[in-house]
Amino acid sequence: xxEKDDPLKTFFRELPGAARKILLLDYDGTxxxxxxxxxxxxPYPGIREILTRIEDSDNCRLVIISGRGVxxxxxxxxxxxxxxxxxxxxxxRLLPDxxxxxxxxxxAAQQGLIAARTWSEQLGLxxxxxxxxxxxxxxxxxxxxDEISALRDKVTVAWQEVIVxxxxxxHHFDGGLELRCxxxxxxxxxxxxxxxEPSGTTVAYLxxxxxxxxxxxALQGHGLGVLVRxxxxxxxxxxxxxxxxxLLDFLRRWADACxxxxxxx
Numbered sequence: 526x527x528e529k530d531d532p533l534k535t536f537f538r539e540l541p542g543a544a545r546k547i548l549l550l551d552y553d554g555t556x557x558x559x560x561x562x563x564x565x566x567x568p569y570p571g572i573r574e575i576l577t578r579i580e581d582s583d584n585c586r587l588v589i590i591s592g593r594g595v596x597x598x599x600x601x602x603x604x605x606x607x608x609x610x611x612x613x614x615x616x617x618r619l620l621p622d623x624x625x626x627x628x629x630x631x632x633a634a635q636q637g638l639i640a641a642r643t644w645s646e647q648l649g650l651x652x653x654x655x656x657x658x659x660x661x662x663x664x665x666x667x668x669x670x671d672e673i674s675a676l677r678d679k680v681t682v683a684w685q686e687v688i689v690x691x692x693x694x695x696h697h698f699d700g701g702l703e704l705r706c707x708x709x710x711x712x713x714x715x716x717x718x719x720x721x722e723p724s725g726t727t728v729a730y731l732x733x734x735x736x737x738x739x740x741x742x743a744l745q746g747h748g749l750g751v752l753v754r755x756x757x758x759x760x761x762x763x764x765x766x767x768x769x770x771x772l773l774d775f776l777r778r779w780a781d782a783c784x785x786x787x788x789x790x
Contacts (some may be wrong), residue, residue: 532764533775536729536749540782543727545584547748548779549715549740551732552591552598554699555753558768561667563655566601569769573603575776580608582783586722590714592698592736594657595619614736615709615717616659628659634706637691641704644683662703677702699734712739719747731775732762751775 560566579587587608591598595612610619616628641661645654655662663680665673696703728748730740741750741761750762
């Protein structure tokens, strides 16, 4: 733990003095523990209360960036009014005024996703299949290693047929496989948000998955990337914290800094 104490201490010592702050958060595996039943993946206890404090402060922008579709993230997050939410790895965007900007996919990608969904339904994937506005995913959390291997092989073969001519890309994530429209990822969302802010804005991104690496890379030289994960792994993030205790501590300190700014602003 010592290796991350110093950079965090320095970061939070300077944070209250920042005129503008942006907190970018992944959802599954970061704010909420993974669940086999994906519609039950609610935030860790205490998360909603802290995020509400951050939302209510004047100089702190809160943004959720998820691989899920916006319509799935919003009710699980449980914040009303909702913060800004980017869904489908940057393809969807729910603005702070609650306007939803839907994905505009190339025709070939749209047709490829329809074909992938048809293939997947024929394979009998049932509840393990997740259809999103810009991708199709299969989840294998809760299965044995042998079952995962068999499912991965079956889906990969079926989806390879679809990839030809559709320009879709196959991506592995923690607990499954996803067929996605290329051109956007979580890094795209981060770069877009950064471009909307004045230089000198203090930024942090918290995420756990391989899909969050695009965001960490986009933030390098511009802010703090934080890997939220029990086990260490190679990452472009600046440091690692473990959920839920260190995660809750980080978010509380961020909320405190936002409120301190308000009181002294």
